[in-house]
Amino acid sequence: MMRKEDPRPPKIIEAQSISIRSHHNPPAVDKLQQLLSTGGGGSGWDKCWEQGLTPWDLGQPTPVIAHLHRQGALPKGRALVPGCGTGYDVVAIASPERHVTGLDISENAIKKAAEISDHIGGPPYKVSISDYEEVLHPMGFKATSIVDNELAVPPRKGREKLGRWKRSLSESSL
Structure with a gap:
């Protein structure tokens, strides 16, 4: 069966006044990404904390x-x-039977x-800045809390870190 071509020119739909936000982030997310992409060694994170742009911090x-x-x-x-942030989880789960370290x-x-x-509260918890691998190996952790934060850790990097943590811990409850 042969199809006839439509002799009419294609219609062009102009959408200048339509705003599609599927590819745009809210301004706060753009600001977060801008701060996190500047500098290294945690300076972007520090800027977020200084400016109060911490939607991950539940208080x-x-x-x-x-x-x-x-x-x-x-x-x-x-x-x-x-990635303990303000350390609420560290303080909440610390007890005489559980030593908790927040990084x-x-x-x-x-x-x-x-x-x-x-x-x-008080001891037995500790909050410090350190390299994750340095801390994981010698301390023999029984539990590791990992909160998924795709804004902070891109999916691929997150999987890589999880893989390293799983290899480092012989037994993980979380």
Whole structure:
């Protein structure tokens, strides 16, 4: 069967007044990405904390972590909270039976974590800046809290870190 070509010219639809936001981020996300892409060694994160652009900071422990702690589902021993930010999770799950270490790349986040820990509790937790691998190997952690933050860690890099953490930990509960 032969098809006839339509002799009419194709229609052109102009959409100058239509705003499509599927490929644009909200201004706050653009600002975050701009700050995080400048500088290295955590300076972008520090700028986010300085400017109060911290949508990942809940101002309280992560609900699932708090729930697991209340249920007694977290193992005793040592626990690591990488990217701990203000340290709410570190303080929430620390106990005499569980030593918790929080790591963050941002000096400002660590300062805030130290302030919170001074007001909320005391040992046995520690908040410090360090290289993840340096801390993981010698300390023998029993639990690792990893919160997915695709803005902070691109999916591929996140999988690489998870792979390293899994190889580093013989037993992980989270």
